[in-house]
Structure formats: structure tokens, C-alpha cells
Amino acid sequence: MKTFINTIISSSLAIVLTATTAFAGTTPSPIRGENAKFNSISVQGNVEVTVKQGSRSSIAYSEDNTGSVKVTECGGKLCISTKGNEQAKVTVYVKDLFRIQAADHAVVKTEGKIETKFLQLFLSDYAQATINSTTDGLYTVLKDHANLSLSGATKDHALVMGHTPSLSMNQFAALKTSTQSLAEYSATYALSK
Structure with missing residues (x-):
């Protein structure tokens, strides 16, 4: 019960x-x-x-x-x-x-499948995510030992990733993908404060 x-x-x-x-x-x-x-x-x-x-x-x-x-x-x-x-x-x-x-x-x-216009994913520590989505824009930030598995599709994917996270995009399609290292992201974020 x-x-x-x-x-x-x-x-x-x-x-x-x-x-x-x-x-x-x-x-x-x-x-x-x-x-x-x-x-x-x-x-x-x-x-x-x-x-x-x-x-x-x-x-x-x-x-x-x-x-x-x-x-x-x-x-x-x-x-x-x-x-x-x-x-x-x-x-x-x-x-x-x-x-x-x-x-x-x-x-x-x-x-x-999650269908939404824009989706942001922030994973840190030992977090794991398996996301199946259809979006116009997908923004992902992976830190520490995070693990992300993506499937589905997006028009625009912005990826910020450190050296130790794991990313799988075997069943994922993006028309445009831009990547940035976590160090570049942190420096840009610090300047914007």
C-alpha cells in the first residue's frame, strides 16, 4: 500500500x-x-x-x-x-x-519524447540524464563527471562541456551545433557579472 x-x-x-x-x-x-x-x-x-x-x-x-x-x-x-x-x-x-x-x-x-521550443540542460557532479526531445534550440552545460545521452532533434544546439563529462548523441540530430569549453564559458560568464 x-x-x-x-x-x-x-x-x-x-x-x-x-x-x-x-x-x-x-x-x-x-x-x-x-x-x-x-x-x-x-x-x-x-x-x-x-x-x-x-x-x-x-x-x-x-x-x-x-x-x-x-x-x-x-x-x-x-x-x-x-x-x-x-x-x-x-x-x-x-x-x-x-x-x-x-x-x-x-x-x-x-x-x-519531450516537445518544446527551447530546452536548457545543466548537469554537474555525477548527474546522469537521458533526454529524448524535439526543440528549436537546445543549450547544454556539462560539468564534472556528468553523463548526458541525447536523442531526438533540434535546429540549434549550443554545447558547453568540460574535459571529464560524457556525452552520447547517437540518436540525435542538430542542424547547427556550436561548442565551447567550460573554461571559455566560465570566463565569459565571469565577465558578464
């Missing part, structure tokens, strides 16, 4: 949820309802996030989840994190997605 604990909805529209779970069912248990309005996802810790495109934005525990997560929503950003060693698994349903940020040992994957 699936269990979960919903907590406070603050006056600033931030949602804080701490959940512990023990699952044995067949359907995901909702964490955040259909009123969620986010187009950016930030994932940190030992959590696996499956992203599906749908008519509404929401988040639910995956069927095989055994961990706990903390979810906050502020403006258009959904933040998902864990603190324990046990991996938590959640499914995020998005209507329109603009950005994915993943750090630590986070795993982000899409189920089906």
Missing part, C-alpha cells in the same frame, strides 16, 4: 513536502496536484526523476519508489532533493519544459 505525507502550503506559494514511502501498488501516488505551474526542474541528491509530457504539470511517486524526497515549488521552478542514501524515484508530468538542472547523483530521464 502506498503511503505519503503532505505538508505545508506556504503563503508565498512555496510547497514543502517531506515524504516517506513504502510502496507495493501499481499506480503512482500523487505528491503535488494538478495546479502545479512549473517549467523548470532542479534535481539534487540520490533521486531518479522520470519526465513525461502531458496536458498538466504534476509530480508523483514512481511505482517502485522506496526513498523519500523534499519537493519545493517557487515560481516556475520545481526543486526535488533527497538527503538519504536510499534512492527515491518520482515521475514529473510537464506541460511545457524549459530547463532541467541535475547535480550530485541525480538521474533524469524522459519517457517518450
Whole structure:
């Protein structure tokens, strides 16, 4: 039987949820309802996030989840994190997605193809992402030991990458690709501040 604990909805529209779970069912248990309005996802810790495109934005525990997560929503950003060693698994349903940020040992994957005008992917530490998307513009920044596997297509792909990340684009097509080293990106970013 699936269990979960919903907590406070603050006056600033931030949602804080701490959940512990023990699952044995067949359907995901909702964490955040259909009123969620986010187009950016930030994932940190030992959590696996499956992203599906749908008519509404929401988040639910995956069927095989055994961990706990903390979810906050502020403006258009959904933040998902864990603190324990046990991996938590959640499914995020998005209507329109603009950005994915993943750090630590986070795993982000899409189920089906995500179709959006522009998509930004920021991966650092040991984060992994498997993204299937169709976009007009794709912007990716890979740091540390991050691992990104892309499939789908884009018109314009801007890639910023350090020396140690891993990138696979076997099933990916881009009409135009521009690359920049992480050192060049950092120098440009520092000058813009």
C-alpha cells in the first residue's frame, strides 16, 4: 500500500513536502496536484526523476519508489532533493519544459519524447540524464563527471562541456551545433557579472 505525507502550503506559494514511502501498488501516488505551474526542474541528491509530457504539470511517486524526497515549488521552478542514501524515484508530468538542472547523483530521464521550443540542460557532479526531445534550440552545460545521452532533434544546439563529462548523441540530430569549453564559458560568464 502506498503511503505519503503532505505538508505545508506556504503563503508565498512555496510547497514543502517531506515524504516517506513504502510502496507495493501499481499506480503512482500523487505528491503535488494538478495546479502545479512549473517549467523548470532542479534535481539534487540520490533521486531518479522520470519526465513525461502531458496536458498538466504534476509530480508523483514512481511505482517502485522506496526513498523519500523534499519537493519545493517557487515560481516556475520545481526543486526535488533527497538527503538519504536510499534512492527515491518520482515521475514529473510537464506541460511545457524549459530547463532541467541535475547535480550530485541525480538521474533524469524522459519517457517518450519531450516537445518544446527551447530546452536548457545543466548537469554537474555525477548527474546522469537521458533526454529524448524535439526543440528549436537546445543549450547544454556539462560539468564534472556528468553523463548526458541525447536523442531526438533540434535546429540549434549550443554545447558547453568540460574535459571529464560524457556525452552520447547517437540518436540525435542538430542542424547547427556550436561548442565551447567550460573554461571559455566560465570566463565569459565571469565577465558578464
